[in-house]
Amino acid sequence: MSKVLLCAYVLVLNIAQLSSLQATLSPVTSCENNLDIILLFDSSESVQDVWNSTIDHAEAFEYNFVISNQHSRFGIIDYSIIANVYKHLDSNNSNEETYQILEELRKRPQKSRSAFERGVGWALELFAAAKKRQNPGKKLLIVYTDATWSTVQSSVMEDYVSVLRLQKIEVVFFLVKEIKENNVLHHLINPVRIFLITNTTQSELVQIICDDTNFKIVRSPSEKELALYSNNFLRSLHGAPKLVWDNALASQSQKWADRLVSENRGLYHSERDGQDYGENIYSIRGLPQSQHIHHAAKYWYEGVKYYRFENPGFTWQSGTFTQMIWYDTKKIGVGVAFRPDIQTTIIVAQYSPPGNYLNQFEKQVRRPLAGLPARLPELKELIPPYMNMPRYDLCAKGKCQYGKVSASVPEYKKKT
Numbered sequence: 001m002s003k004v005l006l007c008a009y010v011l012v013l014n015i016a017q018l019s020s021l022q023a024t025l026s027p028v029t030s031c032e033n034n035l036d037i038i039l040l041f042d043s044s045e046s047v048q049d050v051w052n053s054t055i056d057h058a059e060a061f062e063y064n065f066v067i068s069n070q071h072s073r074f075g076i077i078d079y080s081i082i083a084n085v086y087k088h089l090d091s092n093n094s095n096e097e098t099y100q101i102l103e104e105l106r107k108r109p110q111k112s113r114s115a116f117e118r119g120v121g122w123a124l125e126l127f128a129a130a131k132k133r134q135n136p137g138k139k140l141l142i143v144y145t146d147a148t149w150s151t152v153q154s155s156v157m158e159d160y161v162s163v164l165r166l167q168k169i170e171v172v173f174f175l176v177k178e179i180k181e182n183n184v185l186h187h188l189i190n191p192v193r194i195f196l197i198t199n200t201t202q203s204e205l206v207q208i209i210c211d212d213t214n215f216k217i218v219r220s221p222s223e224k225e226l227a228l229y230s231n232n233f234l235r236s237l238h239g240a241p242k243l244v245w246d247n248a249l250a251s252q253s254q255k256w257a258d259r260l261v262s263e264n265r266g267l268y269h270s271e272r273d274g275q276d277y278g279e280n281i282y283s284i285r286g287l288p289q290s291q292h293i294h295h296a297a298k299y300w301y302e303g304v305k306y307y308r309f310e311n312p313g314f315t316w317q318s319g320t321f322t323q324m325i326w327y328d329t330k331k332i333g334v335g336v337a338f339r340p341d342i343q344t345t346i347i348v349a350q351y352s353p354p355g356n357y358l359n360q361f362e363k364q365v366r367r368p369l370a371g372l373p374a375r376l377p378e379l380k381e382l383i384p385p386y387m388n389m390p391r392y393d394l395c396a397k398g399k400c401q402y403g404k405v406s407a408s409v410p411e412y413k414k415k416t
Helices: 007-016 021-030 045-056 079-086 093-107 115-131 151-166 202-210 221-236 247-263 292-306 319-325
Strands: 035-041 138-145 170-175 193-196 278-286 331-339 344-352 400-407
Touching (some): 221 292, 221 331, 247 278, 247 331, 278 292, 278 319, 292 319, 292 344
Parallel strands (some): 035 138, 138 170
Antiparallel strands (some): 331 344
16 A cells, blocks of 8 residues: 555544544554545644644655645745655655755745645655556545635635646545535536545544545546537537436547647647547647636537538538537547646547548538527537536636647548
């Protein structure tokens, strides 16, 4: 078992007043999953009380990384504490890599970025170091906080939870006190798990940390729902039946999105290897947010402006639109990938059966039910009414730049 941090169990002992340290730690031995866990501590006084009691017991455990926030809200690393912790590390390559990363981070200018931005950035880099180990663990970021944030801090929190989820990092908030119903934690697009630590029992915490079902997340449920809702809403404008989610397509889409964003060579389509599916791709620059999924759907649909219903057929300008509303398409899977250094998000959607077959457009691409010209929907129409979206749309603030879209039309689709 790879354990980056076991202090979470000590925390429960201190707050929930469990009977003994041994009783709190004993369930760890039955935790069979590889986990890479990083803690982020809020700087509020109530949270620091928790931190102080945790670090008092630190020498009793074996762990690799600790991120604390002793001097500023949201994620400043306390290097004196890090130094004390590191003397207990095993001497291996992964720890040496982490030492080097920490040293580089220590040299970076601090004033140009928000505290939480720095903290999350460091967390991502430490996770990257953990990934180089032979058996990297599933990634979990635990945030201990009282959630008393300013409007700006709340906005930053929303943005970076989205960053973490795109990096396939599970986020859990442990609250040291009750929060109000209108707190930002209740409005994150990617639903995070929130626990009041004083009400969280030992067995519940073990389940949170150890239960593998908590980490089998290809993408968050809300992203899946957003992809389905936005695509199906736009299809409904043309009387096309609803699509259903396909995990195999989603897995393929994710792999291709990861490859495109890592290569940074523009948008091009995946190799089919005999598989028959259509593919739409979208890229955007700026801070990553999951609502880019419905931004992508909107921009794919806007190809309707170039489609001639009176003379149906394929054009490159309308190919994403025709694939999206192709009547006989039944399944969809979506992948999302983000690259921090170039601030780029790429979204790949794969459709089956594929669309854009030649000589089939008149039957498959139906006129809008409301008549022509086709109405371009607003972004808010592409959001399920039951979903809470972030209050801060960075694209609306001009902080992101829309990139390219592309629809695939392989040669084998030229059916008659």
